[in-house]
Amino acid sequence: MTEQTLTILTWLIPAGPLLAFFLIILFTNRSRTLSWLLAWAGVFTALIIGWIVALGTLAIDAHHLEEHPTVVQSAIPWLPIGDFFEGTWLEIGIAVDPFTSVMLIMVTFTIAMIFIYSVGYHNWGSPLGKTLGVPNHLQEEPLLSRFFAFMSLFAGGMLLLVVAGDLLLLFIGWEIMGFCSYSLIGFWYARDYHLGPEDIPHISPRKAGIKAFLTTRIADVVMLLGIVFFYSVFGTLNFVEAFSAESLAHAAATVGAVTLGVIALLIFAGTVGKSAQWPLHVWLPDAMEGPTPVSAVIHAAAMVSAGVYLIIRIFPLIAVGMGPQGTPAVGIIIGGIGAFTALMAATIAVAQNDVKGVLAYSTISQLGFMVAAVGAGAYVAAAFHLITHGFFKALLFLASGSVIHGMEHGAHEVHDHHTDPQDMRFMGGLRKKMPVTFWTFLIGGLALSGFPLISAGFWSKDEIFAEAWSHWTHESDFLSLTVFVMLAVAAFLTAFYTMRQISLTFLGKPRTPLAEHAHESNGFMTIPLILLAVFAVGAGWFGISEGFPVLGGALNYNYFHHIVGATVFETLHELQGLHLVDYAIETLPFAVTPIGTSIFVALGGLFLGWWIYGRKPLKEGQTDPLVQPLGSLYTFLNNKWYWDELYQLLFIRPTVYISETVVNEYVDKGIIDGTLHLIARSVYRLGFYAKRFEEKVISDGVDWLKDLFLAIAKEFRYLQTGRVQEYVLISTLIATALIAVILLLNYGWLAQLF
Amino acid sequence: MIPLSWYLFVAAALFCIGLYGVFARRNAIAILMAVELMLNAVNINLVAFWRYMTPERPVGMAWAVFVLTVAAAEAAVGLALIISVYRNRDSVVADELDLMKN
Amino acid sequence: MEFVQDNILNLVIFFPLLASFVLMLLPGDAKNTVRRLALVFSLVPLLLVIFMWLNYDRFDAGMQFEYRHEWLPLLGSSFHVGVDGISLTMLLLTTILTPLAILASFGIEERVNIYMALFLLMETAMLGLFASLDLMIFFIFWEFGLIPMYFLIKIWGGKDRDYASFKFIVYTMAGSLGLLLAIQLIGLSTGTFDIIQLMDTWVNLPAGGVLPNTSLSVDTVKTLAFWAFFVAFAIKIPIWPFHTWLPDAHTQAPTAGSMILAGVLLKLGAYGFLRLVIPLFPEHAYLTAGILATLGMLSVVLGGYAAFGQWDFKRLVAYSSVNHMGFVVLGLAVFAFVYGRADQFVDPKVTNDAITAANGAVFQMFNHGLSAAGMFFLVGVIYERTHTRDLKLYGGIWSVLQVYGGILIFTSMASLGLPGLNGFVSEFLVVAGSWDIFTVQLALSMLGLFLTGAYILKAIGQTLHGPIKEEWRGLPHMTIREHLVIWPLMILMLTLGIWPQWVLVYINDTVTRILA
DSSP states (O other), X not given: OOHHHHHHHHHHTTHHHHHHHHHHHXXXXXOHHHHHHHHHHHHHHHXXXXXXXXXXXXXXXXXXXXXXXXXXXXXXXXXXXXXXXXXXXEEEEEEXXXXXHHXXXXXXXXXXXXXXXXXXXXXXXXXXXXXXXXXXXXXXXXTHHHHHHHHXXXXXXXXXXXXXXXXXXXXXXXXXXXXXXXXXXXSSTTOOOXXXXXXXXXXXXXXXXXXXXXXXXXXXXXXXXXXXXXXXXXSXXXXXXXXXXXXXXXXXXHHOHHHHHHHHHXXXXXXXXXXXXXXXXXXXXXXXXXXXXXXXXXXXXXXXXXXXXXXXXXXXXXXXXXXXXXXXXXXXXXXXXXXXXXXXXXXXXXXXXXHHXXXXXXXXXXXXXXXXXXXXXXXXXXXXXHHHHHXXXXXXXXXXXXXXXXXXXXXXXXXXXXXXXXXXXXXXXXXXXOHHHHXXXXXXXXXXXXXXXXXXXXXHHHHHHHHHHHHHHHHOXXXXXXXXXXXXXXXXXXXXXXXXXXXXXXSSOOSXXXXXXOOOOOXXXXXHHHHHHHHHHHGGGGGOOTTSTTHHHHHOOOHHHHHHHHHHHHHHHHHHHTTOOSOOOOOOOOOHHHHHHHHHXXXXXXXXXXXXXXXXXXXXXXXXXXXXHHTHHHHHHHTGGGHXXXXXXXXXXXXXXXXXXXXXXXXXXIIIHHHHHHHHXXXXXXXXXXXXXXXXXXXXXXXXXXXXXXXXHHHHGGGOOOOHHHHHHHHXXXXXXXXXXXXXXXXXXXXXXX | OOOHHHHHHHXXXXXXXXXXXXXXXXXXXXXXXXXXXXXXHHHHHHHHHHHHHOTTSSHHHHHHHXXXXXXXXXXXXXXXXXXXXXXXXSOOBGGGOOTTOO | OHHHHHXXXXXXXXXXXXXXXXXXXXOTTXXXXXXXXXXXXXXXXHHHHHHHHHTXXXXXXXXEXXXXXXXXXXXXXXXXXXXXXXXXXXXXXXXXXXXXXXXXXXXXXXXXXXHHHHHHHHHHHHXXXXXXXXXXXXXXXXXXXXXXXXXXHHHHOOTTHHHHHHHXXXXXXXXXXXXXXXXXXXXXXXXXXXXXXXXXXXXXXXTTSBOTTSXXXXXXXXXXXXXXXXXXXXXXXXXXXXXXXXXXXHHHSOHHHHHHIIIIIHHHHHHHIIIIIHHHOHHHHHHHHHHHHHHXXXXXXXXXXXXXXXXXXXXXXXXXXXXXXXXXXXXXXXXXXXXXXXXTOOOHHHHHHHHHHHHHHHHHHHHHHHHHHHHHHHHHHHHHHHSOOBTTTOOOGGGTOHHXXXXXXXXXXXXXXXXXXXXXHHHHHHHHHHTTTSHHHHHHHHHHHHHHHHHHHHHHHHHHOSSOOGGGTTOOOOOHHHXXXXXXXXXXXXXXXXXXXXXXXXXXXXXXXXXX
């Protein structure tokens, strides 16, 4: 595989789904079948090309990769700034390194699986649904074309983000996904809920879409500031150029490592939004309003992963920011937010009754794991967990969708359309009714819990624990210890609520007629489950640490660690030499504590979950055994720590108030227009006085003058007697006088007078 | 020849008589006659000056004829006016004809 | 052909004038003829401008397609027109939007010939202003453009059209008063009204001295003239707090009137800043750049808040114009800051930032013209069907008008600045250029950018989403004519979002040369 071929192929990866989007929107909109076929074509093309590029990259020798991690790099000048030759046109382009490759493998595969699944999920082949904008249960989705169009656009956006070689293209993919997320969460735009007090609360899908978009937009605008700050300091947005050791050293010397840390934090804000970390986590649970494939792709495999992908991408910047010359605040903020989110979300998941709700909070929690790992400087661990999580979380979501479908089948058969098919309290015994779903869900659940050895989650979580522990023991990094402890507790809870979920859903006997009449989903849905399960089990084996007893020794090569670590190996090593970062990529020595902890929390949590929920599965009408003992704590957890209500009070209502009342009424209409109207009124008043002046002074003055002249004229009238002779007399007298004057003048007598 | 001034004296005397007539006579027709007298006095003046100053040129003669014509026309118009007034007012006494008063 | 090539700019400017006379002479009841003829006439300047665009020489440093004719030699004013990258972009925008606006007006029934004639008159005024290189001519076209708009709002407008049209014309004219006075002072004292000459003569007047031909001090006059110019153009853009005429005027104007008002007329103000205020008063521009940036930020933020609080769709879109033009102002502020001290800054990074920001500002002018026109048109489409603009009364329309919904979402996303569409490129450029120089104002503007998302989604959500309301069940689909109006805009929005270079290079060349 020549570099040139790889380059061209990489450019083509996002092209398939993007092209599919346009074709569906413009041409095949009317035909649902053609639309999903086109979507499949787009995604499978991306899958094939993506895997070719990825495997082509990963096949390169590890040492070679360490020196030249970026295998593909290509950029085109995009935005003109200044002179073409001397100026700095903003470029946009792609870059592929080992980390990109593993992302490509995971993303393309999971998205493809989800696309396959979606055709079955939306009941293609069944009678066509009639109502637009609401779920037409068990009938073919009438807006299927639109669904696949947005999904394709989303896939295109995600792939753009993954192959992006600079922050600009990454941001473009980022935002496109945000838009698709909004559109797909709100896919059932006309749906309204009419819920009772006992029901699980739901907001309408359209509100959920807006919530998602706006919450992440807060993060995005801060991230945008981070990006332009980045551009200002580095003069480029290109990853390879900016993150070379020389470039980072120069930047640290120019603006200081603390400033670099600030830039990293600003960009991290984007992750807080996109990966639903506290405090911007509130959109993700409500995003479950979207169809389940949407939840799977956007909120498990792809979009939320993009946030973690971002901070892993800018890891060198973060490392310098929290390094010796930077400030520990960077690590504390990132690690702290991650660990807190992981723990908080895990506690909430324990008390959720919606099958997708548990998974939503589980996602938030797992993302917290990854973010905390980055904060503790564990590059490889974070990347590893990102990849494995993508597989098993997508699996879990798709399986949950299958469960819901089964429940809906049951609902249809018993004609009960009021019971919430997503509420786990109404499930039970689905193990017998939906075996494939059960086994794949179990595998996914075990992976999520970190079940030792056979699940991918185990290896990746273990890696996080190992790195955190190593930083604590070797550098006495207190943050790492805190992260370790919090994540351990969160992992315990993870296993616990997962087992709770499995027990409530699948074990025991059906608690309602819906569950009683559920049956397995069609092939479109079950085959992707099986395929994903394979990865959920096997993906972790690529990252078995060398120090691991028996297996590690046997393989003696932590593939993931070396290959993905190669992405930043050289850079971090050099920066470590320059005393700009604390940790570089190194092989971790074996330590008992992290391994022991992982195994203990995983098995312990699973056991406790089974003990409470699985041993004597819930019966019909029986309340959750945790409600009583936990009391108000349960209510607190069930209501998600009341963050939504707090935000409503602190932010949403004031904003609406400021918009509708303060700005519109008081400022614009009141002050500004008020001033204008005041000016206008005073001008009118001025005109009124001018008119009065005109009437009184000018008109009347002229009238008085006229009267004066008339009076004078009246006097002169008496001269006119009407008698001719008197006229002649007067004229004669005047003539005589004139003649006399002229004569006298001529003779000079009067001349002396004049 | 007799001196020019004798003619001028005669003309002046006639003019004064005519002027007196305009002032003093009550009858409008008599006033008209006095005006004629004044005009003819002017004529005498004109002819005298002509005969004694520039006899070779026809200027004075033409002028005098002109005046004569105008006098005749004016007399005609004046008489027409008086007759019209008489028909309205039944009087030709100048003092009583004050229709243009004020 | 020779004649056309020598006089192309004159043809572009005055053809619509002649066309409007022809239309006024046509009988009032031959409506279809008038409409079609108006459309055909409006396409002529477009073709001419495209010709100019293709023949524009990127490496020519001065004005191109110049024409100059002595007019009032005693005053120093001549009919001088010419274009550079920035003006040509604006000419293109105007000539694209006018035919679309006319096409959008085919639903007007009263006095069609006068209506179309007024549009073409306005086109002459706008084109003339962008091309003018003489202050008197500039002012004439400036004022000339107000009258047709006044009548358009007054006669064919909405319920409160009297108030809105009056406010519009008096407010703008009040600003122009100072402008006229300042122009006269400039012309009288330097002996010329020619902009090119003035950029040399006026700018280089000795600072402490006396203004020639007068007994006034240069500094006082320059300051007064600067503020007169500033206020006149600030009202037009509009910059907060001079913006309150805009919501009323936009809301009450007929659809096509709003398209042109938001699409082009607002840009006249920004163009005035670029062409006149900053180049003629560099020191003042530099000193007040911070104020301009703050006002721009306030426009973005308060415009966003105001838009979010609206329940009238058209008024919401009107405030979105304030919000978007705020970014233009921010870019202009950066330009002002650097241009004013161009000789003193050696740091190429800052010059680069100014180029970036100015590119962004001009490009945002172009982009906003397209997306605002599109949005107003779409509001008009739904209004014609539902006869209301109240967002609370809308709902579920996507179930009835699927294509319209898609188009509305597309155009809204362009307005919102979604990457992949044109709005993002210009906003990004402005943000990238402003960071170093006006960090605080930029950071605060992000609140406005967030609110942009909020109000756009509010508009879409209220209109399209939700269960379908019975009264909207039978709404007719978009007609071919309506598609013909919006598709060119959408295609432009998409292509400019993916490949903005074909416009940006022209802008960039000119801006780089100005700042070099």
